[in-house]
Amino acid sequence: MNTISIAYKNLKRKKIRSTLTIGGVAIAVAVLVSLIGFDKGYQKSLTGNIDKMGYQLLVTAKGCPYEAATMMLKGGGGLRYMEQDIYDKIQSDPRIDKITAQLVSTSYDPDRQDGQGGFVMYMGITKSYIELKPWSKFKSGKWFSSETSEEVIMGYEAAEVEQRLVGDKIFISKLNKVLTVVGIFERSGTQDDGIIFLPLKTTQKIFSLPDKLTGLGIKLKDIHQIGQFEEDLYDEPGIQIISMAQVRGTILNLISSAKVMANSVAVIAIFIAIIGVINTILMSIFERTREIGVMKAIGASATDIFKLIWTETILVCALGGVLGCIFALLASDFVEYIIKKILPYAPTGQLVIINKNLLLTALIGAIILGVISGIYPAWRASSMRPVEAIRTGE
Amino acid sequence: MHKKIILTFLVIVAITENLFAAVGCTLNDPDRDIKRLFKKATNYKTEFIAIKDRGDENLVKEIEAKLKDKLEPTYESIDVPYAYYTVLSKKQTIGYVHGVNQKGTYGAMQLILATDANGVIIDFYYQKITSPQAKTFKDKKFTKQFIGLSLADFYTKDIKEIIKKPDKENNDYLATLRGTKKNLILHDEFYLKNKYDKYFYQNEKKGDKK
Secondary structure, three states: OOHHHHHHHHHHHOHHHHHHHHHHHHHHHHHHHHHHHHHHHHHHHHHHHHHOOOOOEEEEEOOOHHHHHHHHHOOOOOOOOEEHHHHHHHOOOOOEEEEEEEEEEEEEEOOOOOOOOEEEEEEEEOHHHHHHOOOOOEEEEOOOOOOOOOEEEEOHHHHHHHOOOOOOEEEEOOOOEEEEEEEEEOOOOOHHHHOEEEEHHHHHHHOOOOOEEOEEEEEEOOHHHHHHHHHHHOOOOOEEEEEHHHHHHHHHHHHHHHHHHHHHHHHHHHHHHHHHHHHHHHHHHHHOHHHHHHHHHOOOOHHHHHHHHHHHHHHHHHHHHHHHHHHHHHHHHHHHHHHHHHOOOOOOOOOOOOOHHHHHHHHHHHHHHHHHHHHHHHHHHHOOOHHHHHHHHO | OHHHHHHHHHHHHHHHOOOOOOOOOOOOOHHHHHHHHOOOOOEEEEEEEOHHHHOOHHHHHHHHHHHOOOOOOOOOOOOOOEEEEEEEEOOEEEEEEEEEEEEOOOOEEEEEEEEEOOOOEEEEEEEEOOOOOHHHHHOHHHHHHHOOOOHHHHHHOOHHHHOOOOOOOOHHHHHHHHHHHHHHHHHHHHOOOOOOHHHHHHHHHHHHHO
16 A cells, blocks of 8 residues: 555544545635735736726826816716817827827716616717727727717617617716717727717717817827826926826735735635644644554654655645635636625726636645645654554553 | 826726626615515515526517517527516515616616516506606606506507506607516516416407407
8 A cells, every 4th residue: 555545544534624624725725826816817907907998198187186086986077177289289299109089078867876876977089099999899880970970889888788779869868968879889898888989079069068178098109208208298287197007006006905915814824724734633643643653563664654644744735725726716706706896996807817827836835835734743753652652542 | 106196096997987787677775675665575585587597589489479579689688687576575475576678769768567466566667767758757647557557458458548658758658668568578477377378368369350
């Protein structure tokens, strides 16, 4: 019989205890895998979302940002507007590859958000908006017939919720205005899915915001010029400029404190699992003191005993690792659901990414855990004196 | 740094704020709504049932025949789940609350029916309607006309004679009647073991004889 099968049989002798210990390791591994999977998924989704905005720089109106942020959070008015002159001034900069002007406005709908009332977002855009997002495709319909037409293009989800098809009407109750749907975008997995787009000039007209804009999206020919470009616009009155790379970095910084907390929980879980494993194996050794003594008396060397106990520990951790990986895989959708419920502004896309590499790393980690936590119990067992062990175990 | 955080905040919101909830016809606040609709309710059970859970394309055809209209392939597909709230008073079923999304002229309407254990309407209301005439449609004068009706009335009578339209607007009125009939047909299919089928087939026979 080889060491592994003996170790396995030893574990089977105390099924409940072994199962509980393996379960403890499995939970620790599952938590760790889920957390790392979340970290990867969140970063990827966030980067994907920001990349899908299509521009590297966003120019917005200066103002009290806290107030604007709060109002925007509620979906309400209070959005800061800048003059269209800024667009005219910036667009001629030779460093710009593409630039798009946007005007966002909202309308209150008392039936939205489960009857609590909410705001529908309308975004005035020009053709350049699509040029910045070449991946935007029409599911049906086409672009506006003119720059001043009273038409809308709906994001996929907006159309789905309102059951709109090309040719249907939409009604903006705040303005008592009826507009015609001329196009519906394919699902993009971005904020565009929930937006109703109008021609920029129409938005300025019907929302009574002549020559006003809420933002300018800019893509430069050379990304290395971003810093200089930002600096050049720094003194421009009435605007503020931010790069999407900064946005990404800051969002990740903002969630890093939450990540530290979550990682601490994982470390504690692993620590508890290690203690649990050592405790279980030590208990098992103490119960088998006589047996170990007999094994030594009939010729088993200290190395044989060390190997046996060490193998038992590694086996417990390896089985726990495998189970933990399975748990993490099975629970990934649930974890993602919970995260999306808890995080107020989770990016769209897969938030928990568990791939082969991660699973393999977790499994190797669990085995290393077994190797480390098995040293002391194995040494303890191997250093027992046969006669003393037989006498003590009686 | 201050500026960065604030702008980041704005952009996070812009990136991630989902301004539209998922498609569905669940009650806004089931606890509150069911207590309002059924004073004697002590509990309720929620189930989501799609046509595909109870049948295949033949069932779709049967529903379309009863509805005398095609189901819209994008928004009324076989896998769209419908929410059903079975209302209990102690252990006895005292009624159901069920809603459907119905395409209206200016957006989706959410039509909610409260029916007794036999499928007779005891209340009807719009959970959502977007229309210049929304107030008129939501008015009790219009909605109370549905009370006391059952699927039998929709099968055997000229429903437009019973439920008068609230104003000149015709499309949302017709859409409301269609949605309500669809709602009752699905409820009959899913919960009442097709007890109203006899009225449908009776009427069909009459139609054939004529």
